[in-house]
Amino acid sequence: xxxxxxxxxxxxxxxxxxxxxxxxxxxxxxxxxxxxxxxxxxxxxxxxxxxxxxxxxxxxxxxxxxxxxxxxxxxxxxxxxxxxxxxxxxxxxxxxxxxxxxxxxxxxxxxxxxxxxxxxxxxxxxxxxxxxxxxxxxxxxxxxxxxxxxxxxxxxxxxxxxxxxxxxxxxxxxxxxxxxxxxxxxxxxxxxxxxxxxxxxxxxxxxxxxxxxxxxxxxxxxxxxx
Amino acid sequence: xxxxxxxxxxxxxxxxxxxxxxxxxxxxxxxxxxxxxxxxxxxxxxxxxxxxxxxxxxxxxxxxxxxxxxxxxxxxxxxxxxxxxxxxxxxxxxxxxxxxxxxxxxxxxxxxxxxxxxxxxxxxxxxxxxxxxxxxxxxxxxxxxxxxxxxxxxxxxxxxxxxxxxxxxxxxxxxxxxxxxxxxxxxxxxxxxxxxxxxxxxxxxxxxxxxxxxxxxxxxxxxxxxxxxxxxxxxxxxxxxxxxxxxxxxxxxxxxxxxxxxxxxxxxxxxxxxxxxxxxxxxxxxxxxxxxxxxxxxxxxxxxxxxxxxxxxxxxxx
Numbered sequence: 433x434x435x436x437x438x439x440x441x442x443x444x445x446x447x448x449x450x451x452x453x454x455x456x457x458x459x460x461x462x463x464x465x466x467x468x469x470x471x472x473x474x475x476x477x478x479x480x481x482x483x484x485x486x487x488x489x490x491x492x493x494x495x496x497x498x499x500x501x502x503x504x505x506x507x508x509x510x511x512x513x514x515x516x517x518x519x520x521x522x523x524x525x526x527x528x529x530x531x532x533x534x535x536x537x538x539x540x541x542x543x544x545x546x547x548x549x550x551x552x553x554x555x556x557x558x559x560x561x562x563x564x565x566x567x568x569x570x571x572x573x574x575x576x577x578x579x580x581x582x583x584x585x586x587x588x589x590x591x592x593x594x595x596x597x598x599x600x601x602x603x604x605x606x607x608x609x610x611x612x613x614x615x616x617x618x619x620x621x622x623x624x625x626x627x628x629x630x631x632x633x634x635x636x637x638x639x640x641x642x643x644x645x646x647x648x649x650x651x652x653x654x655x656x657x658x
Numbered sequence: 659x660x661x662x663x664x665x666x667x668x669x670x671x672x673x674x675x676x677x678x679x680x681x682x683x684x685x686x687x688x689x690x691x692x693x694x695x696x697x698x699x700x701x702x703x704x705x706x707x708x709x710x711x712x713x714x715x716x717x718x719x720x721x722x723x724x725x726x727x728x729x730x731x732x733x734x735x736x737x738x739x740x741x742x743x744x745x746x747x748x749x750x751x752x753x754x755x756x757x758x759x760x761x762x763x764x765x766x767x768x769x770x771x772x773x774x775x776x777x778x779x780x781x782x783x784x785x786x787x788x789x790x791x792x793x794x795x796x797x798x799x800x801x802x803x804x805x806x807x808x809x810x811x812x813x814x815x816x817x818x819x820x821x822x823x824x825x826x827x828x829x830x831x832x833x834x835x836x837x838x839x840x841x842x843x844x845x846x847x848x849x850x851x852x853x854x855x856x857x858x859x860x861x862x863x864x865x866x867x868x869x870x871x872x873x874x875x876x877x878x879x880x881x882x883x884x885x886x887x888x889x890x891x892x893x894x895x896x897x898x899x900x901x902x903x904x905x906x907x908x909x910x911x912x913x914x915x916x917x918x919x920x921x922x923x924x925x926x927x928x929x930x931x932x933x934x935x936x937x938x939x940x941x942x943x944x945x946x947x948x949x950x951x952x953x954x955x956x957x958x959x960x961x962x963x964x965x966x967x968x969x970x971x972x973x974x975x976x
Contacts, residue, residue, distance in 0.1 A: 575792060575827070575853030601741065626742050627793040627824065627852040630680050630917040630955070646850055646877050646920075
């Protein structure tokens with residue numbers, strides 16, 4: 433679960449003295465939204481996003497749909513250094529995916545540059561990289577079936593569920609545990625790598641578990657911070 | 659009344675899935691029983707299985723995959739690719755007979771000997787990928803039939819309707835770049851049900867964009883959701899595509915008494931689906947329709963489901 437294994441290593445970067453059109457071209461060519469800005473020896477000095485580029489464009493540019501040479505010349509003179517976010521928050525390859533998730537949520541950014549101890553850029557982790565990692569963790573890229581089980585909030589309940597699945601010789605893609613509206617209960621969602629769930633369902637019911645109706649359950653059961 | 663073919667063969671029961679597997683030989687006995695007890699057998703043209711010519715299986719599956727399947731099967735392996743796919747020494751041969759039975763029905767239909775057909779075959783096919791067995795399926799019967807109709811009989815547009823409760827990932831992937839085959843699947847939503855594909859935004863790729871359509875149904879939604887699907891999405895899509903032949907992946911596992919799903923479709927709901935498909939076949943394809951058994955695991959309910967399915971193909975009131 434370390435960033436090292438989930439980040440993009442071949443980072444597309446830009447120099448501080450490049451112009452805005454160059455950045456725009458690179459973003460659209462590679463279908464990305466963040467360009468780390470580096471100097472010699474790959475030292476990170478900033479990051480520029482597609483939003484930074486749009487904000488830098490004067491209104492006249494959009495009015496003339498980019499046709500007016502005079503406006504283009506003016507933009508051409510602007511350097512990345514002038515519009516980038518200098519010294520962005522960075523992480524190291526030994527941060528965990530959980531760190532990155534919390535930090536991205538807190539900072540409200542779309543990507544974090546990854547640097548080594550000397551401040552040299554070694555990768556970038558974007559929301560897209562994290563999504564891919566979570567699709568992998570959930571196992572939903574592989575064929576399987578989701579069970580929805582209601583269990584008592586009690587030590588050993590999970591073991592009983594996993595034991596039952598093991599006895600049926602079914603391999604597990606992932607197990608999500610979520611809070612339930614009843615404080616003494618947990619909703620457990622094993623993603624099973626099989627189509628053959630008839631016996632395991634019956635077995636769980638015989639063990640006293642309730643199979644939840646997925647339509648009556650929603651992921652975010654807790655009161656929200658409005 | 660229509661001349662309806664019925665592919666049925668005792669040898670389909672030889673595919674042994676071992677202990678505690680829902681895809682069992684008794685399913686076919688239940689299908690037969692329902693049709694026999696309703697007195698429908700005399701109206702049907704019985705079609706026994708024949709092995710498929712290798713070239714037709716190879717029209718869909720990679721040769722290396724076919725050889726791998728045959729070898730593992732003959733050397734006594736009990737599972738193939740995934741633990742779900744339990745098999746025995748006869749499985750390869752039976753899978754080839756399943757394809758052959760479907761192709762025989764298609765041939766008879768094209769020669770005008772029958773109008774339509776129901777193929778009660780095992781093992782099922784719609785999860786089988788070009789090079790991988792999956793979800794109890796080894797050869798993709800319906801996909802091979804589509805290729806056969808195009809290559810042997812020059813059929814242009816083929817509409818495949820898959821109402822098995824699980825998404826037919828194999829069939830979708832085989833035709834996703836192909837604008838000559840419209841693949842339409844209605845199934846339990848992939849966030850809850852096997853195999854986890856068939857989301858509404860999967861619409862085909864490249865020139866095939868728009869010729870794959872997926873209609874996921876949320877758990878417990880049953881008849882109303884299916885009626886809405888038929889009226890608002892399925893019929894308009896098939897009317898626009900105007901298929902020259904309709905193929906049906908007929909899985910009966912969306913039934914309310916089938917433990918394999920949580921959709922809660924009624925027996926009458928299945929009949930409304932099938933009547934709609936038959937009407938479409940009459941409107942666009944001169945009635946040409948081949949229906950192939952996929953899933954459906956309620957031994958108690960399969961007799962009535964098969965009975966009504968066949969009766970609708972015959973053009974009888976249900």
